[in-house]
Amino acid sequence: xxxxxxxxxxxxxxxxxxxxxxxxxxxxxxxxxxxxxxxxxxxxxxxxxxxxxxxxxxxxxxxxxxxxxxxxxxxxxxxxxxxxxxxxxxxxxxxxxxxxxxxxxxxxxxxxxxxxxxxxxxxxxxxxxxxxxxxxxxxxxxxxxxxxxxxxxxxxxxxxxxxxxxxxxxxxxxxxxxxxxxxxxxxxxxxxxxxxxxxxxxxxxxxxx
Numbered sequence: 001x002x003x004x005x006x007x008x009x010x011x012x013x014x015x016x017x018x019x020x021x022x023x024x025x026x027x028x029x030x031x032x033x034x035x036x037x038x039x040x041x042x043x044x045x046x047x048x049x050x051x052x053x054x055x056x057x058x059x060x061x062x063x064x065x066x067x068x069x070x071x072x073x074x075x076x077x078x079x080x081x082x083x084x085x086x087x088x089x090x091x092x093x094x095x096x097x098x099x100x101x102x103x104x105x106x107x108x109x110x111x112x113x114x115x116x117x118x119x120x121x122x123x124x125x126x127x128x129x130x131x132x133x134x135x136x137x138x139x140x141x142x143x144x145x146x147x148x149x150x151x152x153x154x155x156x157x158x159x160x161x162x163x164x165x166x167x168x169x170x171x172x173x174x175x176x177x178x179x180x181x182x183x184x185x186x187x188x189x190x191x192x193x194x195x196x197x198x199x200x201x202x203x204x205x206x207x208x209x
Contacts, residue, residue: 039102042070043094045084053101069094074122076136077129096136103140117145120153123183123198150174151183155192169195 044057061068072091081088107113151172164187174181183198
C-alpha cells in the first residue's frame with residue numbers, strides 16, 4: 001500500500017493508494033477524519049504531555065486555550081518558537097505531530113503503515129522552508145516522500161474529476177484557513193507545469209474574515 005498525505009492551507013488530508021498509479025490523476029481512496037477528508041491543523045499538548053490533533057484539539061481549546069495552537073504551518077521557517085503553557089515548540093515540530101497523527105490513522109484504517117508520502121506546501125516556499133518541512137517529515141516517517149506545491153496538487157485533483165486536455169491552462173487560487181496562494185499551471189502529457197511565479201500571502205485566510 002502507498003499513502004499520500006497532503007498539507008494544505010491550514011488543513012491536512014491523506015489518501016492511501018492501494019496500487020501504484022499510472023498517472024497523477026489516478027483514483028484514490030481517501031483518509032477519513034471525523035469531519036471527512038479534511039483534518040484541521042490544530043494541536044493541543046495536554047499537561048501530561050499527550051498530544052491531541054484536529055477536532056479533538058479544537059474542542060480542548062474551550063477548556064485550555066493556552067495549550068492549543070493553530071495556523072502554525074505559515075510559521076515554518078521562523079526561528080521563534082510557539083509557546084504552549086510555558087513550553088516551547090518549533091512550528092515544524094507541531095506540524096510533525098499532525099503528520100504523525102495522520103500516519104497513525106492511515107495505518108489503523110489500512111492495516112499497515114504507508115510506504116510513501118506526498119506532502120503539499122505553499123507554492124512560494126523557498127529552500128529554507130521546504131527543508132524544514134522535509135525535516136519534520138523525516139522525524140515521523142522513514143520511507144520515501146516527495147513534496148508537491150499546493151496549486152499543483154489542486155490542479156491534479158481537479159483533473160481527476162474534470163477533463164483537462166493537454167495544453168490547457170488552469171488557474172488556481174487557494175484561500176485556506178491561514179494562507180492564500182495563486183498560480184497558473186499548464187496541463188502536459190505527463191501532468192502539470194507551473195507558468196510564471198506563483199504568488200501568495202501568508203497572513204491571509206478564512207480565519208481573517
